[in-house]
Amino acid sequence: MAKTEFSVYKTFSQCKLFKLLLFVIIFIAFLPPFSSSLSFNFYAISCPAAEMMVKNTVRSASDLDPTIPGKLLRLLFHDCFVEGCDASVLLQGNGTEKSDPANKSLGGFTVIDSAKRLLEIFCPETVSCADILALAARDAVEFAGGPSIQIPTGRRDGRISLAANVRPNIIDTSFTLDEMAKVFSAKGLSMDDLITLSGAHTIGAAHCSAFSDRFKLDANGNLTFIDSSLDRQYASQLIKKCPNGATDDSITVRNDPSTPFLFDNQYYKILLEHKGLFQSDSALLNDERTKNRVLEFANNQDSFFESWRVSFLKLSSIGVKTDDQGEIRKSCSSINT
Numbered sequence: 176m177a178k179t180e181f182s183v184y185k186t187f188s189q190c191k192l193f194k195l196l197l198f199v200i201i202f203i204a205f206l207p208p209f210s211s212s213l214s215f216n217f218y219a220i221s222c223p224a225a226e227m228m229v230k231n232t233v234r235s236a237s238d239l240d241p242t243i244p245g246k247l248l249r250l251l252f253h254d255c256f257v258e259g260c261d262a263s264v265l266l267q268g269n270g271t272e273k274s275d276p277a278n279k280s281l282g283g284f285t286v287i288d289s290a291k292r293l294l295e296i297f298c299p300e301t302v303s304c305a306d307i308l309a310l311a312a313r314d315a316v317e318f319a320g321g322p323s324i325q326i327p328t329g330r331r332d333g334r335i336s337l338a339a340n341v342r343p344n345i346i347d348t349s350f351t352l353d354e355m356a357k358v359f360s361a362k363g364l365s366m367d368d369l370i371t372l373s374g375a376h377t378i379g380a381a382h383c384s385a386f387s388d389r390f391k392l393d394a395n396g397n398l399t400f401i402d403s404s405l406d407r408q409y410a411s412q413l414i415k416k417c418p419n420g421a422t423d424d425s426i427t428v429r430n431d432p433s434t435p436f437l438f439d440n441q442y443y444k445i446l447l448e449h450k451g452l453f454q455s456d457s458a459l460l461n462d463e464r465t466k467n468r469v470l471e472f473a474n475n476q477d478s479f480f481e482s483w484r485v486s487f488l489k490l491s492s493i494g495v496k497t498d499d500q501g502e503i504r505k506s507c508s509s510i511n512t
């Protein structure tokens with residue numbers, strides 16, 4: 176090959192190579208970012224004892240106070256539905272989610288703080304508050320007698336927490352089934368997830384204000400209204416417990432009076448007896464779309480547990496922040512400065 180012929184060929188092939196390189200660069204630039212996701216044993220190398228430390232903290236707290244599992248489970252629900260599972264509900268301060276009246280009765284914060292303090296000693300700035308909360312709620316269910324579930328980790332903590340975001344995302348007990356399903360659907364959860372996750376009301380308690388809209392007394396204390404989907408005798412018991420209606424905010428009633436601290440399928444049995452505490456609970460029995468599943472769960476705890484595993488995984492993965500999103504907080508109640 177002549178010298179000129181060779182250099183033309185070289186220039187030509189270099190040009191082709193350059194074009195190919197350019198194409199690859201442009202192609203990569205327009206690719207969507209690498210899909211970020213949670214993974215099992217995320218802390219296997221960075222903090223192998225992380226899950227054990229959370230578990231031990233939840234175990235000690237629940238042994239001392241059997242109301243803790245219910246509090247932790249509800250805390251996760253309220254975290255994940257607002258801004259995703261990013262521990263935004265734990266942030267303190269004026270105008271944060273925690274300060275909204277809808278979150279007034281949340282509890283379990285001290286358990287998360289204890290686990291975080293322990294983790295900061297052994298694995299500083301490594302384990303997110305969002306993961307601690309998800310693991311704690313998972314463990315809480317197990318300690319209360321519910322199914323054990325392996326959940327993926329790698330959530331990062333959010334830096335945004337606004338009270339204004341709470342009401343549009345959290346369900347009120349007065350919601351119809353369609354309204355509840357709509358909120359769940361916006362979070363990627365199905366009607367089946369709604370029926371299943373409502374089973375969380377097999378543990379824990381509620382303040383009078385959460386169910387006193389189901390009956391009305393006149394000035395003389397006579398019953399003037401009673402929600403027809405509520406068992407009359409049960410309503411009378413509730414009225415006795417909450418004689419001043421919604422204003423009795425120091426009184427709590429157990430969601431499942433027969434096994435209040437046991438995570439079982441009793442909730443669905445209660446629904447069949449028309450003794451679901453909230454109007455939103457009774458709604459599950461009163462609609463053909465959900466009734467059969469309620470019946471199934473009431474008759475078969477294994478079926479409820481099987482479904483719980485699937486729905487809990489979905490709940491604890493809503494809108495998670497991963498990779499370079501958010502941060503790993505040093506303290507769960509405030510963002511890093």
Ligand code: HEM
Nearest residue numbers: 245248249252280346347348372375379380381382385455
């Ligand atoms: C579907 C609609 C839901 C409504 C309308 C609802 C409403 C409520 C209300 C009003 C309370 C009582 C709060 C109080 O007065 O202190 C409560 C308690 C509770 N909720 Fe729900 N909830 C719903 C779904 C869920 C879900 C999905 C979970 C968890 C997966 C959950 C877990 C709990 C627990 C464990 C308690 C007891 C809390 C404690 O003992 O401190 N709830 N819920």
